[in-house]
Each structure stands twice: as C-alpha cells, then as structure tokens.
Amino acid sequence: MLTKIENLSEYFLAYEKSIANPETFWERVANQFFWRKKWDRVVDYDFEKAEVKWFENAKLNITENMLERHLYTIGDKPAIIWEPNDPKEAGITLTYQQLFEKVCEFSNVLLNNGVKKGDRVIIYMPMIPEAAIAMMACARVGAVHSVVFAGFSSSALADRIINCEAKVVLTSDGNFRGAKSIPVKAVVDEALEKCTTIEKVIVVERTKTEVTMQAGRDLWWHEETAKAEKTHKAEVMDSEDMLFILYTSGSTGQPKGVVHTTGGYMVYTQFSFQNVFQYNSDDVYWCTADVGWITGHSYIVYGPLLAGATTVMFEGVPTYPDAGRFWEIIDKYQVNQFYTAPTAIRALQAYGLDPVLPYKLDSLKVLGSVGEPINEEAWHWYHDHIGKGKCPIVDTWWQTETGGIMISPLAGLTPTKPAYATLPLPGIRPVIVDAEGNELKGNGVEGNLCINFPWPSMIRTTYGDHQRCIDTYFSTYKGMYFTGDGVRRDEDGYYRIMGRVDDVINVSGHRMGTAEVENAINEHPLVVESAVVGYPHDIKGQGIYAYVICDAEGRTEGSLKEEIKATVNKIIGPIAKPDKIQLVTGLPKTRSGKIMRRILRKVAENDTSSLGDTSTLLNPEVVEEIIKGAQ
C-alpha cells in the first residue's frame, strides 16, 4: 500500500521531510501510482498569478489507477457497496472487476454520443452507483465532469450548465429521498429551456416516474449501455488536464467553478484518505456525503477507490425509515470508518439514545467529521455513544478549493482534542496572519488562515475567469492562498477552525454566499432590498436570517414571507431557504451606503449589548426598529 504513516513520530518525521524537501517527498508518493509517462518536474508555481503545476508533463489516466491497477490483486473485492433509500430494497455490491466493466461500458456510451476529451459533462443525479460510474467514465474519456447537487433548482442548474458550456447532462428520472420521490429529469427539462449547448441527456431509470423524453436529445442509460462495447482503453491525459469543475459559493456574485486537475488531485486524495482514516485493506469505509459536494468527490469516489478501499454509498437520509438508519447500516455492512457532518450528528443527537441502542456499532474503528466546526457537545456525543469511547474522531478541515483534507488528526496516531482539527497533513503549510497580513508566529495566536506553499490537490483556476481565482484567493495576502477561515493555534500548536471571516455562511455544512441568497430574495417582485446574515442554529450550525424591505401590496406578513421562501427555493433550492425573515423598513447603512452587516449579525445572534456606536450611521433610527422586530 501507498506511503502510510503508522505512528506519531513517523508523522512528525514525514511532516519535517515534506517541508524541507517537498519535491522529494511528493515524488516518493507519486512513484507508487501508474503513470503512462513520468514528470519532468514535480512542482512549479507562482501564487501572484495563481499558477500551479504538479507533475509537469506527466501522462496518466486517473481511472487506470482506480480500476486496472487493482484488478489483479483485488479484482473480487467490493469497490462500491450501495445501500438504497428503502431498507427493504436489495442493495448492490460492485467488485473492482464489475465496476471496471461498467465504467468501460459507460465510457463507450459517452463516446458514442459525441463526448470528446475536454468536453464538459453535467452530472445531476441521486446517490446511485451510476453517479460514481458517470464520474469515472468522464475521467476515462478525458471529459470534464461537473456534478451538480440534485437538490439544486432548475435555475441554479441552468446557471452552471451555461457557465461551463456543457455538452451532455447525465441524470435520472427521479430521486428517492426518505418517504418522498422527487422529480429529477423534469428539473433538467426546465433548466434546458434556458441552455443552448446541451446535445444529449442520458437518463437512468430509478424511480420509474413518468418523464418526457425529447426525441433526438434524450436517451435511456440502460438502452445506451446495452448497445455499448464492454471494453475501453483509457484516454491518456496530461497531469494538468482538467479533471472536474465543482461550483461553490463565495462571498460575492454567482457560484464559481472550482477547477481540479488530474495528477496532483490523484496523488493527494489517495494519500490523505489512507493516512487520515488509517484504512486497512479489509476495512469497509463509509462517507455519508453527497457526490454533489467535494467530500463526495474526494472521499466517496476518488480517494477510496484509488486506495482500493470498499466504499459505501447511501442513497437515503439519516432519519428514514427512522433515526437509527445510519447505525443500522453500520452494523449491516460492518463499517469500520464512518465519516459524516456535525449537522447530521446534532440532528440525530436530538432523537436521544433510543434509536442508537438497538445497534452494536462494534465494527467501528474511526469516526470522521467534516464541513463545519464540530461543537464540543456533538463531539462528545459522537465519541461516547457512537464510538463507544474507543474510536478516535478525525475532525477534518478542508475546502472545495483544497481538494483534500488539510488539517486533521491521523486516526489513532494524533492525540485529539474536542473541536480541534489538530495538525496539518504532510506537505501542508498553514500560516496565521492578522488583518494587515503580518504572520503571527508561535503558539497561542488567532487570525486568518492562509497556506503559503502549494499542495498537489489545490484549486488551479475558477472556470472561465482566472482573474476571479487570483482576486479571491491570492490577492488578500501576497504570496499566500487565503482560505476565508479564521483559526486559532493553541499553546500545543493545535489548530482550531473558528469559522468563516467573509460573507460565506455554512448551513448544515453547505456553503452559501449571503450575496447569492440576497440576489435570490431580490427576485421577488415586491422586494426592494435585502440583507442576509448567518446566526447560530442548534442543528444546522448556522441558519439563514434575512432582513427584507418589501412593498407589501395587500399581502399579509405571513404570505409575503412564504412567497419569499418559495422564490429562494425556486432560484437556488431548498438548502438556501431563509430560516427567519424579518420585514424591515430600512437597513442600517454607513454614510457611504454600505450595509452594516455587523449590526445585523448581532441582532440575529440576539446579542444587542455590544452594537457599538450606531450614531454615525446614515439611518441610526432603523437599528431600534430592527431590534424590536427581531425574530
């Protein structure tokens, strides 16, 4: 198995080596993969221009490393274990050999439908094995996939299709979520009314919901695969060829398409997967994320399959048919490593211990957390009741842009501390800076988190707009990648992530830009202006609080609020619906017209004791009104 760190002193040694001589360190890791041609240079970068290259001029196909590389040794080992939404329906297990055949077959379907190297393919699908097969088939033929979370609305989907000028959409008829069956193809149809670049839509039959198939454009997955050849030779890709685009929210404007490339992403996702989770060859690993997010990309599909792991994929929700579903699945498949989000832990914690008690959970060795800071209460509940006090918790800090886990304990090796992501992985150089960009050295410091040296799986550009990549990540602090997170390094040198320092909020572990939600609210014809902030929410971590100026026009307050929520639902999707809406007559502004979000945040947090001096505002009187009307 690939470079695996086995004890704490080995970690410190590996870390030291990776800093002293990054090229030698990563070359050693990379040498264990299958390359069609090796690199001329390990790394080359210029952060001022946001230019980063890893394994320059090397040639490979990432799927040969996920599939062919394993066939002789572990061809019969389960690669994907799929658990359906309904526990009464039979699951599916695909061995590496079977997965290989399915990926080859679907690669031929893509080719038969005109997909060429470099073309963009949208994947808008539920959590079914075809989603993973689709991702790998794209990578195999050299097409760039962009997975769009199936909970996004048709308009959010259309924006993404238009931004990356996609040629094909891969989707399903519908999606089973708990007791509901949600239309999926119908959402695609609506999105495509606004798009001109899509030539083909390939539809998996999952829910047997009735769908309209447009002749010449829409095709059934099973009919296409039935016609396709079963063997396929992988396209040879350059290490820096685009592997995928994944849209994520920032503090301004439309979501940006974060671009990841092939070689570096491959090396880092496998390396981080094996080391953080301490995966052993017979283990069963389960990450509960959706493939629509980066966690699903790196730690359901790419990292685990590169490592030859058995990865569980779950279609449903944690509370269906009851709040014991996660625990039932852990026992059913004897899951050894379980990786989920704090929001799910808090939601399940709210049901008490009854749903947990019927299950043994004795296969568990490692628990993981991702997506948002984990509060101490949830940490202890997870540790005591799920891990039975014997499983280390890996609190993994990373981002869509980082591609892989950056700061995290290595399971069982790094001593943990509740709510601390602890220490950086080898090769990762975190730097804490103050507002002026001065580095805060030593321990016991708090500031903004930057990374001052490239790592293999880092963002390469924002699709179609490189300047945006420079401006967002590399301009705030010269010569450094700025994460947007605040961080504290304690007396032991351990890192604790304090949350976003920009206008990005983290709702149930999903990133939302406040500007994005405001834009959606403003689409309602009666809305004059709005301001959105996050506030602490028991289950979601952060909730969405919207202050809205409206022209009421005969509506009651209640109906207006419902209409606003429906507008946001239509424009972005249910995850962006405000939890609280307060109708106001004005928003506190500075004399230059800038909304004072700090005040709005304080009111939303129900902390009005420290609003500071409001007398310099353009309209100090609205502050009183806002406090009085707070929800």
Ligand code: WTA
């Ligand atoms: C937050 C998810 C605290 C952070 C992989 C980051 C976390 C944003 C943690 C990225 C953690 C992620 N502790 N905060 N362990 N993990 N975050 O792009 O604010 O969806 O910037 O990637 O989530 O969210 P994204």
